[in-house]
Amino acid sequence: MIKGNSWTLKLSAGFGFLFLYAPIIALIVYSFNKSQLVTVWGGWSLKWYGELFQNEQIMNAAWVSLKIALISATLAAVLGTLAGFVLSRMRKFRGKTILSGWVTAPLVMPEVITGLSLLLLFVALENMFGWPAGRGTMTIVIAHTTFCLAYVAVVVQSRLASLDETLEEAAMDLGAKPTSLFFLITLPLITPAILSGWLLSFTLSLDDLVIASFVSGPGNSTLPMVIFSKVRLGVTPEINALATLMILAVSIAVIAAIVIMRRQNRFQGP
Numbered sequence: 342m343i344k345g346n347s348w349t350l351k352l353s354a355g356f357g358f359l360f361l362y363a364p365i366i367a368l369i370v371y372s373f374n375k376s377q378l379v380t381v382w383g384g385w386s387l388k389w390y391g392e393l394f395q396n397e398q399i400m401n402a403a404w405v406s407l408k409i410a411l412i413s414a415t416l417a418a419v420l421g422t423l424a425g426f427v428l429s430r431m432r433k434f435r436g437k438t439i440l441s442g443w444v445t446a447p448l449v450m451p452e453v454i455t456g457l458s459l460l461l462l463f464v465a466l467e468n469m470f471g472w473p474a475g476r477g478t479m480t481i482v483i484a485h486t487t488f489c490l491a492y493v494a495v496v497v498q499s500r501l502a503s504l505d506e507t508l509e510e511a512a513m514d515l516g517a518k519p520t521s522l523f524f525l526i527t528l529p530l531i532t533p534a535i536l537s538g539w540l541l542s543f544t545l546s547l548d549d550l551v552i553a554s555f556v557s558g559p560g561n562s563t564l565p566m567v568i569f570s571k572v573r574l575g576v577t578p579e580i581n582a583l584a585t586l587m588i589l590a591v592s593i594a595v596i597a598a599i600v601i602m603r604r605q606n607r608f609q610g611p
Contacts, residue, residue, distance in 0.1 A: 368581055369581075369588065372390075373385050374386070374389075374581070379577070389579050389581065392578075393582045398567060402562050402564045402567040405561060405563055406563040406564035409485060409546060410546040412482050413543075414539050417489035417493050417538070418535055418542065420490045420493075421490035421491070421493025421542075422494075422531070422535055425493065425495070425498035425500075425501060427440070428441055429501035430501065444491055445494070446491070447488035448492070450488075452551040452552050455487075456484070457555060459483075460555045463476060463480050476557055477560075481557055484555075488545070489541075489545055490542075492542060493538030493542060496538040499534070500531045500533070501531060504530055512525070536602065540595065543594070547565075547587075548565060549563070550563075550569055
């Protein structure tokens with residue numbers, strides 16, 4: 342039955358991949374377009390990459406987004422790992438259901454509601470305590486960490502749920518303390534999940550537009566905000582070049598993560 346329909350599956354998969362990746366391939370090709378019109382081919386050229394690196398507004402926004410994404414993803418990985426570990430390994434305690442709901446709420450909450458809620462929170466905190474003083478990089482980092490840790494917690498919790506607990510029980514039988522058990526046994530086993538959560542958080546933070554628009558201030562525009570403001574006036578070849586570089590960076594990060602996880606699985610296999 343499967344062999345008879347193999348050509349149908351291959352055809353469906355081919356159309357699916359074509360639908361997903363054809364626009365990306367076209368964008369990459371047109372980033373090397375010499376013409377100033379993005380829909381008219383004028384020959385191969387690296388002109389717009391040079392123009393991109395000379396655009397201070399885009400470069401500053403790219404640096405701000407990269408810095409925010411790195412910090413937010415790291416904080417989300419740490420906090421999300423702790424939250425996932427508590428929800429998966431800790432016994433029933435008062436408020437566990439509420440904690441689980443709070444952790445997973447950003448997954449289903451509309452970004453507009455999340456951004457507006459965080460904006461009102463920051464304004465109230467500033468009026469009461471004088472912190473944070475205005476909106477800027479710190480408020481964006483807090484906002485991105487808030488919704489990114491939910492993704493890390495879900496990934497880590499799923500990994501812990503499928504983990505063989507006999508390994509941890511054997512370590513405890515041999516006299517391992519809880520701290521040593523976590524850092525020597527549990528943490529290496531869930532490292533692929535933490536790394537996956539970190540990459541997902543980094544991508545979400547780098548890509549976020551709605552929440553950052555609510556909690557950012559003057560002089561702290563992220564790259565998606567700058568791109569959105571420029572695209573509203575028309576797509577320029579510089580945007581194609583920027584998108585190509587972002588695709589390249591994400592591809593390298595994903596390939597590196599896959600290589601690291603495969604090496605770790607080979608090491609753990611024996």
